[in-house]
Amino acid sequence: MKVGNITKGGLFVAITVVFLYIASVIPTNKLSLLTLASVIIPISVITTSISNSFIVYLAASITSLMVINKTIALSYVIFFGLYGFIKHYTEKINNLFLEITLKFIFFNLCFFILYTFYKTFFIKQIPLKIPFIFVTLAVQAIFLIFDYVLTLIISYFYNRLKNKGLF
Structure with missing residues (x-):
């Protein structure tokens, strides 16, 4: 590994942990901060390597x-x-239907795992006033927005870093 990649990697880890820590202590904007934390992996892929x-x-x-x-x-x-890795590899396919399908499969698997885990260990009864299917559909719509926003943020950083010659 190059020294520059190790240095950038340490910085990326620190930034990610700061975003996650802030998300854990403030009562609002958790999803926004988790989104910012998820941007770090694609930026790391762009500026260093997949392995790093x-x-x-x-x-x-x-x-x-x-x-x-x-x-x-x-x-x-x-x-x-x-998700940054999933996004990176699925978008190399260049088949929009397949990309979206694979992303939804990954998201639904993660959603099921997290829902089951939280229900089992943290919240024994999750109070839902609407049917679970509507919650699932709403979360999937939010996922589409998340993916689009993540694409915009990654594109912004990619163009900024490219224009400054940082990779």
């Missing part, structure tokens, strides 16, 4: 599990941290 980015993900995941609220840390470990 995976080390960033592992280090941020381990650190967050040790020092941050478990619900936020698990959300990052199971979905928000990994």
Whole structure:
């Protein structure tokens, strides 16, 4: 590994953990901060490499599990941290239908795992005033918005970094 990649990786881990920590202590904007934390992996892929980015993900995941609220840390470990890799590989396919299908499969799997985990260990009875199917559909719509916003943020950083010659 190059020294520059190790340095950038350490910085990316620190930024991710800061976003996750802030998400765990403030009462609002958790999804926004988790989205910002999930942007770090694609930026790491752009500026370093996939292998370095995976080390960033592992280090941020381990650190967050040790020092941050478990619900936020698990959300990052199971979905928000990994999604950058899923997005990277699925968008290389260049088949929009297949890309979206694979992203939804990954998201639904993560949603099921997180829902089951939280219901089992944290909240024994999740009070729902509307049927679960409507919650699932709403969460999937939010996922589409999340994916689109993530694409916009990644494009913005990519263009900024490219124009400054930082990679």
